[in-house]
Amino acid sequence: MRIERRLTTPRWLRVVVPVASLLAALVLAGVMELATGHDPIATTSRLIDRGFFASGALSATLVTATPLLLTGLAAAAAFRMLTWNIGAEGQLVMGAVGASGAGIFLHDQAPVLIIPAMMAAGGLTGAAWGAIPGLLRAYFNTNEIITSLMLNYVAGLVISYLIFDSHSYWRDLSTFTARVFPQGKYLGPAASWPALGAGSLVIPFGFLVGVVSAAGLFVLYRYTRFGYEVRVIGDSRAAGRYAGMRINRKIVAVMALSGALAGLGGASQIGDFRHVLDPRGLQQAGYGYAGIVVAALAQLNPLAVILVAFLLGGLTNAGYSLQGPDFPAGLVGILQGLILFCALAGELLVRYRVRFRRLMVAPA
Amino acid sequence: MTAGAAPAVTLRGIVKQFPGVVANDHIDFEALQGEIHALLGENGAGKSTLSNIMTGLYRPDQGEIYVHGVPVAFHAPRDALAAGIGMVHQHFRLAASFTVAENFALGTHESRGVRLELGGIERRVSELAQRYRMPVNPRARIWQLSVGERQRVEILKALYRGARILILDEPTSLLTPQEADNLFATLRLMSAEGRTVIFISHKLEEVMAVSDRVTILRRGRSLGTVLTAATTPRELARLMVGRDVVFSLKPEGHTVGETVLLELRELYAESDLGTVALHGVNLQLHAGEILGIAGVAGNGQRELAEVITGMRPRVAGSVAVAGIPLRGADPRQAIDLGLAHVPEDRLGTGVAPSLTIADNLILKDYRRPPITTAGLIRYDRVRVRAGDLIERFDIKAVSPQTPTRLLSGGNVQKVLLARELSGSPRVLVAASPTRGLDVAATESVRSLLLQAAARGVGVLLISEDLDEILTLADRIAVLYEGRVMGVVDRAQADVEELGLMMAGSAR
Numbered sequence: 001m002r003i004e005r006r007l008t009t010p011r012w013l014r015v016v017v018p019v020a021s022l023l024a025a026l027v028l029a030g031v032m033e034l035a036t037g038h039d040p041i042a043t044t045s046r047l048i049d050r051g052f053f054a055s056g057a058l059s060a061t062l063v064t065a066t067p068l069l070l071t072g073l074a075a076a077a078a079f080r081m082l083t084w085n086i087g088a089e090g091q092l093v094m095g096a097v098g099a100s101g102a103g104i105f106l107h108d109q110a111p112v113l114i115i116p117a118m119m120a121a122g123g124l125t126g127a128a129w130g131a132i133p134g135l136l137r138a139y140f141n142t143n144e145i146i147t148s149l150m151l152n153y154v155a156g157l158v159i160s161y162l163i164f165d166s167h168s169y170w171r172d173l174s175t176f177t178a179r180v181f182p183q184g185k186y187l188g189p190a191a192s193w194p195a196l197g198a199g200s201l202v203i204p205f206g207f208l209v210g211v212v213s214a215a216g217l218f219v220l221y222r223y224t225r226f227g228y229e230v231r232v233i234g235d236s237r238a239a240g241r242y243a244g245m246r247i248n249r250k251i252v253a254v255m256a257l258s259g260a261l262a263g264l265g266g267a268s269q270i271g272d273f274r275h276v277l278d279p280r281g282l283q284q285a286g287y288g289y290a291g292i293v294v295a296a297l298a299q300l301n302p303l304a305v306i307l308v309a310f311l312l313g314g315l316t317n318a319g320y321s322l323q324g325p326d327f328p329a330g331l332v333g334i335l336q337g338l339i340l341f342c343a344l345a346g347e348l349l350v351r352y353r354v355r356f357r358r359l360m361v362a363p364a
Numbered sequence: 365m366t367a368g369a370a371p372a373v374t375l376r377g378i379v380k381q382f383p384g385v386v387a388n389d390h391i392d393f394e395a396l397q398g399e400i401h402a403l404l405g406e407n408g409a410g411k412s413t414l415s416n417i418m419t420g421l422y423r424p425d426q427g428e429i430y431v432h433g434v435p436v437a438f439h440a441p442r443d444a445l446a447a448g449i450g451m452v453h454q455h456f457r458l459a460a461s462f463t464v465a466e467n468f469a470l471g472t473h474e475s476r477g478v479r480l481e482l483g484g485i486e487r488r489v490s491e492l493a494q495r496y497r498m499p500v501n502p503r504a505r506i507w508q509l510s511v512g513e514r515q516r517v518e519i520l521k522a523l524y525r526g527a528r529i530l531i532l533d534e535p536t537s538l539l540t541p542q543e544a545d546n547l548f549a550t551l552r553l554m555s556a557e558g559r560t561v562i563f564i565s566h567k568l569e570e571v572m573a574v575s576d577r578v579t580i581l582r583r584g585r586s587l588g589t590v591l592t593a594a595t596t597p598r599e600l601a602r603l604m605v606g607r608d609v610v611f612s613l614k615p616e617g618h619t620v621g622e623t624v625l626l627e628l629r630e631l632y633a634e635s636d637l638g639t640v641a642l643h644g645v646n647l648q649l650h651a652g653e654i655l656g657i658a659g660v661a662g663n664g665q666r667e668l669a670e671v672i673t674g675m676r677p678r679v680a681g682s683v684a685v686a687g688i689p690l691r692g693a694d695p696r697q698a699i700d701l702g703l704a705h706v707p708e709d710r711l712g713t714g715v716a717p718s719l720t721i722a723d724n725l726i727l728k729d730y731r732r733p734p735i736t737t738a739g740l741i742r743y744d745r746v747r748v749r750a751g752d753l754i755e756r757f758d759i760k761a762v763s764p765q766t767p768t769r770l771l772s773g774g775n776v777q778k779v780l781l782a783r784e785l786s787g788s789p790r791v792l793v794a795a796s797p798t799r800g801l802d803v804a805a806t807e808s809v810r811s812l813l814l815q816a817a818a819r820g821v822g823v824l825l826i827s828e829d830l831d832e833i834l835t836l837a838d839r840i841a842v843l844y845e846g847r848v849m850g851v852v853d854r855a856q857a858d859v860e861e862l863g864l865m866m867a868g869s870a871r
Contacts, residue, residue, distance in 0.1 A: 223743070225736045232727065235716040241675065242705070242713050243727045244696030 013350055018297065021346035022311075025338040032334060043327070047335075050321055051314030059202040060321070063273060065313025067092065069210035070265030071291025072298065072305040073217055074130075078258035080221060080300050081234040083251055087133060087148030088262040089288025090155030091126040095263025097159060098125030099270045100170060100184065100277040103191040111190045118191065118267050119209070126263015127256040129155065134255025138248035144255070152288065159279045170277045184277035193271035206268025210306070213261060217302040230254060262288060290316075293340045312336065369396040371433065372529050372560040373418060373449070378427035380413050387413040388424070389584040395529070397432075400551055400561045402571040402592070404604055405581035406802030411564045414581070415531045418562070419451040420444035431529070450527025452518045454534045458506045464517050465489055465502040468524050492520050496550050512543035519550070529560040534800075536570055540660055548574045566604070566802050568597040580604055601803060620838050621651030623686075625822035626672070626703075626791045631681035633664075633671045641667035643846035644681070649791065649822040654813065656837030656854075657826040660866055664846035665826045666708060669795040672824070673705040674698040686790055699728055704789035704821075706780055706797050710773070714780045717769035721761055722750035724768050725783050757782035758808070774805025781812050791822045798832060810836060830862065842866055 030040030050057055071088040078085035085091075099122035106114045133147040162168040164182045172178040172185045193205035221227035229250055233240035240247050269282060294312055298304035319332025373395045380388040388410045395401040405411045416422040418429070420438030429436050431447045438444045441451070458467050465485045486502040493500045498516040506514060515535060522530055532551075536544040551561050551574060565571050571578055572592060579589040580603045587603050626649040635641035641664045649655045659665055670676035672683055677693040684690065685701040698705075707713045715724040726735050726746055734745055750764035759778045761771060768779060777797065784792060794813060798806040813836060817823050827833050833840055840857055842849040842865035849865040852858075 223740055225730060225739050225741055228723070228726075228730055228741050231719060231723070232716045235718045236712050238709070238713040239716040239727065242673075242695060242707060243730070244674075244694075244699045246696075 014299075017346040017350050018299075018343060021342035022339060024346075025335065025342040028338045028342070029331070029335045033328075033331070036328060038326075038328070043331070046322060046327075047315065047318045047332075050318035056200065057314070057317070059200070061310065061314040061317045062201075062203055062207050063313075064317040064320075065309045066204050066206040066210060066268055066272065067265045067285070067287040068290055068294050068313050068316075069207065069306060069309035070213065070268065071262050071287050072294030072309050073210065073213055073291075073302055074258045074262035074265070074288075075292045075295035076298065076300045076302055076305055077217055077221075077261060078254055079295055081230045081250070081254050083134070083137070083254050083258075084145045085130060085133070085148050085255055085258045086145050086292065087130060087151050087288070088258070088265075088291045089283075089286065090148070090152035091129045091259040091262035092266040092269070092288050093152075093155040093159050093282055094129040095122035095126035095266025096270050096274075096277060096282055097162065097170070097266070098122050098263065099267030100187060103187040103270060104169065104185050107188040107191065109190065111192075111194075114191045115193055115205075115271065118193075118271050119264060122263045122267025122270070123260040124263070126266060127260035130259015130262070131252055131256040134252040137255070138251040144251075148255075156279075156283055159277065159282065163277060163279050187270065187275045191271065192275060193268070195272070204268065204272040206265075206272040209264060209268060210309075213264065214302040214306050217261075221302070226253075262291070265291075290336070293336060296340060297343050312339075369398050371395070372397045372431070373562070374430040374433070375414070375418070376428045376430070378414065378417060378429075379425045380410075380417060380422060381425055386584050388417070390427070391581070391584075391586045393579055393586060394589070395560050395562050396577075397560055398555050398558045399576040400555050400563055400574055401589075402575035402578040403562060403564045403581065404566065404568075404571055404578050404600060406566055406604060406804060409581040409604075409802075410584040411581055412533060415451065415533060415562070415564055418444065418531060419449055445525055445527070448526060448528035449531065450522030450525060450529070451531045452515065452522060452533065452535060456514050456518050458514060458517060460507040461505060463503050463505050464500055464509075467506060467517065468502075468521055472525070488524065489520060492523055496520070496523070496553055497546075498550055512539050512546075515539065515543075515547070523554075527559075529562065530554065531562040531564070533564045534566070535563070536565070536567065544570065568600055568604075568803075571600065572597055604803060620653040621820060623651040624648050625651050625686055626824065627682075627684045627687075628672070629682045629684075631668075631671060631683065632679040633667045633676060634679055635667055641846050642671065642678075645843075645846070645848055647841060647848065647851070649824055651820045651822055652817050653839065654817050654823040654825055654837045656833030656840045657824065657843055658830055658833050658840055658862060658866060659828070659843035661828050663843045665795065665828075665843060667846075668843065669705070669707065669793050669824075669826055672698075672793055673703060673707075675705075675707075702788070702790035704728075704784035704787060704792040706777070706784060706792065706794040708795040708799075710776050710780055711769060715768045715776060718767050720765045721754065721759070721768050721771070721779055722746050722764040724779055725750050725753055728783055728787055753782040753786060756786075757812075772805075774801045774808075777801060777805065777809055781809065785812060785816055785821075789816075789821055791824065792816055793824045793826070795826045796828065797825070798827070798829070830859070830866075834859070 026044055030044060033040040033043050051061055052058060071092060074088040074091065075085065099118040102117045102121035103114060106117055129151060132151060133144040136142040136147050137144040162170045163184050167173060170184050172183050195205060196203040196208070221230060229240065229245050232243060233245060233247055233250055237247060265287065270277065274281060290312065294305055294308045298308040315335060316332055323329045371394050375391060375393040378388050378391045379386070391410070391414060393414065403411050403414065413422065417424050420441045420443050429438070431449065436447055459470065465482050468485050468489060469482065489500065489502040498520060500513060500516050500520060506517070509517065519530070535547060539547065551563070555561055563575060575592045577589055578592055578595065578600065580587040580600065582604060628645050628647045631642050631645040632640070633642040645668065647655070657665060657668065667676060671678045674690060674693055674695040674697060682689055685698070685703055688701055690701070691697055711717045715727070726749065729735055730741065735742060747764060753759070754761060754764060757778050759782065760775050768776060771779065797813065798809050801809065813823055813825065825833060825837055834854065834857065837854055839851055839853055840862065841851045842862060844866060
């Protein structure tokens with residue numbers, strides 16, 4: 001068996017390989033299920049049914065897909081320039097802090113004012129949080145993978161502090177119970193983002209924000225001067241410098257853009273679903289890290305991120321609702337891991353070809 | 365070479381296709397025992413593919429390989445090595461942080477148990493080094509060695525592994541003339557011992573100087589094998605490019621303007637390692653002039669090009685373009701003042717390799733109208749420009765949307781020059797603009813430089829190829845250890861004197 005580099009990649013391969021990777025991951029997960037004494041076909045079909053076909057499944061899937069979409073875009077935006085923002089998790093949390101702060105501050109205003117303000121605040125705090133590793137990378141040459149990752153833990157501590165360890169603006173101190181059992185202030189009904197209904201399907205407002213952001217990111221990277229610079233720098237930093245591009249500023253800008261997208265995800269968590277700054281819930285889900293998987297599967301294409309977020313959202317959501325004695329709780333995590341694993345292996349097939357030959361020993 | 369020597373390697377009817385190209389089209393080739401056999405051809409003629417087939421890196425689609433008359437099929441380089449064929453690649457394959465002896469141990473299975481028997485290897489390396497007069501310290505780490513020394517290590521490694529047939533891929537491309545002469549002496553020693561040397565090159569002089577026979581490749585086909593003694597450089601050049609090559613391109617009757625377009629005053633700069641690379645350089649470049657910067661590689665040429673174009677900060681001194689002083693380390697200002705730059709590292713600095721040709725053609729003016737209006741790149745105009753420049757500069761490409769890295773070296777350079785020269789620059793800094801290019805591409809790059817000068821562009825031509833400078837330049841400045849040893853008019857230039865200056869003897 002030999003592995004040869006492909007000089008050109010046929011177009012059909014770009015579609016076939018991800019799909020085949022997904023199927024391979026399902027088969028591998030089936031092996032896992034067999035090994036643990038579960039019927040793989042029944043389990044898989046239940047998973048798919050609960051994710052996409054059962055009544056109410058699609059609406060629930062969109063709830064999970066919304067944050068994945070935005071963190072997936074965040075990762076795609078940064079990775080395109082080979083800027084490795086691993087901090088979508090923390091940027092989402094900080095976005096939630098910013099958005100809930102704005103929501104609480106403007107609680108007696110009209111939704112027309114509150115909702116855009118929440119989006120802006122979430123995006124800006126996420127951007128600021130993302131800009132920190134960007135600045136460190138650009139001007140002190142620190143590794144952004146490490147700094148953005150570390151800031152995830154800092155963000156986790158900040159949000160815990162705001163609710164559990166302080167009498168902060170975000171904490172509900174209005175009742176005796178709330179003083180004993182710390183929780184965040186509930187945002188008023190005016191701060192709830194509208195959900196769009198189509199029959200029985202409920203589409204969260206945040207999902208639409210995500211779709212619009214995906215289209216915006218696509219246009220930004222494909223058609224604008226900024227996008228051109230990102231592509232050049234992502235391909236060769238030396239070529240970017242040679243062309244007179246301000247690379248340091250671009251790194252900060254891309255990290256901030258990435259953070260803003262993740263921050264929007266945090267704002268949507270508050271506005272669409274939680275309506276309260278909820279440290280445990282926000283951190284348990286791990287949307288930031290899952291966003292990296294989404295971006296990788298989508299091959300950093302913003303439009304493909306929509307589809308992948310939807311599919312992974314469905315699987316995750318099905319995993320939540322099926323969890324129980326006959327359904328292993330870790331299965332969805334394993335499945336996600338296998339999908340990423342197979343997708344990365346599939347990447348190899350896009351760039352290299354494998355040839356099988358009979359082995360012969362060369363006579364000397 | 366002894367007459368009637370037995371064949372060492374024989375290739376019959378070798379065909380190798382890559383998507384869209386037939387790299388080798390029914391090639392027959394035979395190298396005899398004890399001969400130095402040159403494989404001559406332009407870039408893209410199929411030389412590297414053929415040698416990769418001989419060393420088991422590629423498998424031919426058709427055809428047979430015989431080693432000492434026995435048919436063989438190679439599946440991996442180690443099969444070829446087992447058959448006694450070793451290769452020295454153009455880009456060395458050595459582990460930089462290992463010692464010479466450790467590199468020899470890599471990939472062999474000599475040590476017993478877990479302990480490496482480096483002592484024995486070191487002894488044998490020294491023996492080999494002495495026998496072939498290639499001094500090398502077996503305990504030195506690779507990163508400490510010069511390029512020439514690394515090449516010796518590669519050759520010794522192949523011999524150490526028992527290569528009777530040695531293939532060298534453009535071995536002189538990174539060597540100084542002195543190092544190249546030493547290499548040739550070593551190759552002659554090896555052939556005198558009955559080893560076969562296959563020497564891949566596109567430089568006529570060295571093929572004439574070192575080989576016994578020459579096989580010429582053109583566009584994937586073999587044009588036959590001739591005895592070196594029975595041919596001339598002119599005939600080989602004609603076979604190689606398929607037409608007569610004009611060797612001298614002396615600009616006739618063109619006059620150098622009075623206007624000073626580029627002025628360097630007391631320029632100091634550091635190398636990447638923090639050592640002094642430029643030591644008080646003063647130079648003036650006039651409109652329509654080609655000023656050649658001669659010198660042996662590593663005497664500050666790279667730093668000079670980078671400091672002028674703003675890619676490297678300067679320590680002291682000034683650079684002015686048409687009288688306007690440059691801020692330090694700001695490539696954008698240099699571009700805006702009309703300073704074009706053909707960098708040494710084409711693929712990677714001069715172009716973004718994975719981007720398309722069309723995208724790379726706007727690298728210098730993407731920021732301004734007409735390419736960008738209101739923050740949007742006008743891709744319709746980018747396409748028109750690409751089509752126009754591809755035609756005007758005769759760039760051989762399937763389409764403007766081809767990733768630039770898939771082009772041959774000569775065409776990458778044409779993309780670069782097309783972009784730099786179409787922006788109507790005042791000054792062009794060209795660093796080794798023809799290095800690694802084949803004869804035809806070299807010729808077209810040189811004539812582009814001459815045309816630019818004829819239009820009034822000031823050209824700073826930095827080249828290690830003294831012949832190139834003598835062919836093109838109006839004046840020649842010699843750089844030695846970061847200092848200008850002297851500036852002479854070409855008319856008064858004396859090669860011997862230039863050589864002395866390049867070697868550090870002041871005038």
